[in-house]
Amino acid sequence: MSGPESTPEAGEPPLLEVTGLEAAYGRARVLFGVDVTVGAGSLTCVMGRNGVGKTTLLNAVMGVLAPTAGRVVFDGEDVTRLPAHERVRRGMGYVPQGHETFPQLTVAENLQVTLEASRHRDRGAIDEALEVFPRLKDLLGRRAGFLSGGQQQQLAIARALVTRPRMLLLDEPTEGVQPSIVAEIEAAIVRLHRERGLAVLLVEQYLELALRLADGFVIIEGGVVRRAGTAGDLRDEEVRRLLAV
Amino acid sequence: MDSLLNQVPIGLSIGAVLLLVALGLTFTFGQMGVVNMAHGEFIMAGGYTAYMLQDWAGSQAVLAALPVAFAVAGALGWVLERLAIRHFYGRPLDTLLLTWGVSLVLQQAARDLFGAPNVQVVAPGWLTGRIEVLGGALPYARLFIMALAVACVAGIWLYLSRSRPGRRMRAVMQNRQLAEVSGVATARVDQLTFFIGSGLAGVAGVALTLIGPVGPSIGTYYIVDAFLVVVAGGLGQLRGAVIAAVALGMLNSYAEFWTDASLAKVIVFAVVIGFLQVRPQGMFVLRSRALT
Numbered sequence: 256m257s258g259p260e261s262t263p264e265a266g267e268p269p270l271l272e273v274t275g276l277e278a279a280y281g282r283a284r285v286l287f288g289v290d291v292t293v294g295a296g297s298l299t300c301v302m303g304r305n306g307v308g309k310t311t312l313l314n315a316v317m318g319v320l321a322p323t324a325g326r327v328v329f330d331g332e333d334v335t336r337l338p339a340h341e342r343v344r345r346g347m348g349y350v351p352q353g354h355e356t357f358p359q360l361t362v363a364e365n366l367q368v369t370l371e372a373s374r375h376r377d378r379g380a381i382d383e384a385l386e387v388f389p390r391l392k393d394l395l396g397r398r399a400g401f402l403s404g405g406q407q408q409q410l411a412i413a414r415a416l417v418t419r420p421r422m423l424l425l426d427e428p429t430e431g432v433q434p435s436i437v438a439e440i441e442a443a444i445v446r447l448h449r450e451r452g453l454a455v456l457l458v459e460q461y462l463e464l465a466l467r468l469a470d471g472f473v474i475i476e477g478g479v480v481r482r483a484g485t486a487g488d489l490r491d492e493e494v495r496r497l498l499a500v
Numbered sequence: 501m502d503s504l505l506n507q508v509p510i511g512l513s514i515g516a517v518l519l520l521v522a523l524g525l526t527f528t529f530g531q532m533g534v535v536n537m538a539h540g541e542f543i544m545a546g547g548y549t550a551y552m553l554q555d556w557a558g559s560q561a562v563l564a565a566l567p568v569a570f571a572v573a574g575a576l577g578w579v580l581e582r583l584a585i586r587h588f589y590g591r592p593l594d595t596l597l598l599t600w601g602v603s604l605v606l607q608q609a610a611r612d613l614f615g616a617p618n619v620q621v622v623a624p625g626w627l628t629g630r631i632e633v634l635g636g637a638l639p640y641a642r643l644f645i646m647a648l649a650v651a652c653v654a655g656i657w658l659y660l661s662r663s664r665p666g667r668r669m670r671a672v673m674q675n676r677q678l679a680e681v682s683g684v685a686t687a688r689v690d691q692l693t694f695f696i697g698s699g700l701a702g703v704a705g706v707a708l709t710l711i712g713p714v715g716p717s718i719g720t721y722y723i724v725d726a727f728l729v730v731v732a733g734g735l736g737q738l739r740g741a742v743i744a745a746v747a748l749g750m751l752n753s754y755a756e757f758w759t760d761a762s763l764a765k766v767i768v769f770a771v772v773i774g775f776l777q778v779r780p781q782g783m784f785v786l787r788s789r790a791l792t
Contacts, residue, residue, distance in 0.1 A: 319677055343683035351681065357674045360667070368671045371664050372683035418683050 268331065270295040270422055270454045271316070271347075276325035278308075278315040285311040287478040288325065291456070293422060293471075298448050298455040300469035302462070302498060308478045309458045310352055313424050316456070317349045318342050330421070344374045348420025352427050352458075354407035358400025362391055362410055365399050369417045377419075384413040387443050405436030412443065422454040423447065429464070444468065462498055465489060474498065506636035507753045513642040515749025516649040517711070520704035521722045522729035522741055523652055527697030528577070529727065530736035531673040532690060534585055535592055537599040539726065540719020541606035542573040542698045546705020547714035548614060549573075550621045559624045562706060566648075569702035576606075577698020578691060586690065603719065610716040618713035627710065641710040648707055652700065653742055660738070669693055673736060732772050734782030743783060748772070 269292040278286040285308045293299045301309050314320040316327055318339035327335045334342050343349070357365050366381045373380070385392050388409040394402060399410055408428060415423060428444065429437045445468065447453045459465050465472060472489055474482040474497050481497055488494065521543060528534050549572050550565035557564040580602060588595045627644055630637045660666040672679045672689045680686045708718065729748060733740030748768055755764035776782070 317681060319681060339680045340683050340685050343681060349681040351678065355675060355678045357671045357678065359674050360670060364667060368667050369682040414682060
């Protein structure tokens with residue numbers, strides 16, 4: 256079974272290759288054999304309506320949820336059975352849905368605790384992450400739980416960057432974020448992707464945003480991939496129908 | 501009026517005992533959510549550790565026992581977590597039954613090893629005697645327990661707020677899944693948390709030998725009080741546990757002063773239950789915009 260062509264640079268082995276992934280919450284099956292690939296340095300967008308399994312897909316790829324079948328290969332290594340923190344050490348960075356932080360820790364501690372758990376332990380990683388979101392520099396002493404939703408999301412992405420990932424998994428990074436910060440977050444994703452060459456697996460509901468950012472996409476419906484392709488294909492009618500609410 | 505003031509040091513010393521027995525639970529129950537009914541038996545293990553060390557350390561056994569009991573009870577807790585409890589995370593009722601069974605087994609083991617009657621640990625000479633405080637007499641042993649409680653709280657506070665493993669522990673307790681995807685090996689943090697929480701029960705057990713004998717069922721006397729303090733203080737909140745322990749100690753001492761020992765227990769229970777009706781989360785809660 257080969258993954259759908261979502262990498263622009265054909266021929267090069269993909270950074271992430273997910274094949275036949277199945278996942279369930281208890282007896283409720285959510286994913287029924289999903290294939291996704293993300294090429295090194297490319298941005299793949301996972302789309303679909305609410306409740307089709309997008310977040311479940313990211314959780315299963317990340318190892319937060321143990322898949323019931325299928326394989327997750329990252330950088331040529333089968334990581335399907337590895338715990339999530341081992342995947343982080345191999346270069347997968349995850350920003351879960353809902354601007355998650357350690358609420359009682361300060362912004363600085365949020366980054367610090369992540370650095371201490373990382374493989375490289377290089378303090379420079381915190382400075383690099385703060386360069387992406389300079390606003391956070393003024394908030395280092397504040398408790399994360401008291402930041403606004405947008406600031407929390409910036410912290411959440413910065414925290415993932417501290418691990419120096421080669422790929423970022425972003426779950427609806429602009430949801431519940433005030434409009435003034437949405438643009439900043441979008442610009443940051445573009446910079447990370449285009450300037451630093453970070454591969455991204457992005458879950459995004461909004462077609463416009465996906466059109467601006469994605470190299471490739473998959474559309475999920477009912478726990479299976481309905482369509483996959485390159486950014487150009489996103490413009491056709493069938494895709495719009497699949498995404499219409 | 502004098503006799504009213506007399507109750508203050510007594511209340512504080514009861515509070516210190518409550519705090520010591522509850523401190524470990526703020527880790528295992530408060531932070532990890534494990535209802536460990538065998539926590540009382542880790543207290544017992546601490547007491548028997550002091551008893552055993554008498555052969556070697558004589559009357560200074562209590563001092564020598566503090567670190568040893570921490571290690572012994574901690575190791576017991578670590579083994580329990582590894583072998584059993586970790587398979588039941590997220591299943592509180594099963595955990596309750598499991599650890600209750602372990603508690604019975606450990607009590608019987610103590611009976612087999614040390615015999616059913618209580619045993620006495622001789623307090624060091626410098627802990628016998630008493631001083632006058634606020635018109636009442638306060639035994640040195642009680643003062644020592646208070647100092648020990650203060651030292652333990654200070655130590656835990658420093659550990660949690662200043663050390664790397666402490667910071668990691670707080671991160672796991674505040675957002676387990678995020679910690680895992682930040683690269684923290686959460687299962688290893690759980691092991692350490694359980695070790696420390698159980699070890700603190702051992703320290704409490706040593707302290708209890710200063711105010712009474714050690715027996716196989718000593719844990720059952722204190723387990724309910726310990727849970728009471730943690731729940732009233734707010735889960736996982738060190739500050740809450742300290743305030744709840746002192747408040748319950750005071751309440752207990754005054755209720756006992758005006759009524760009698762068993763009625764005092766009833767009053768304390770009633771007050772805690774009433775309090776939890778008003779504030780089910782206890783005194784302090786983790787609060788943030790993220791949780792609202």
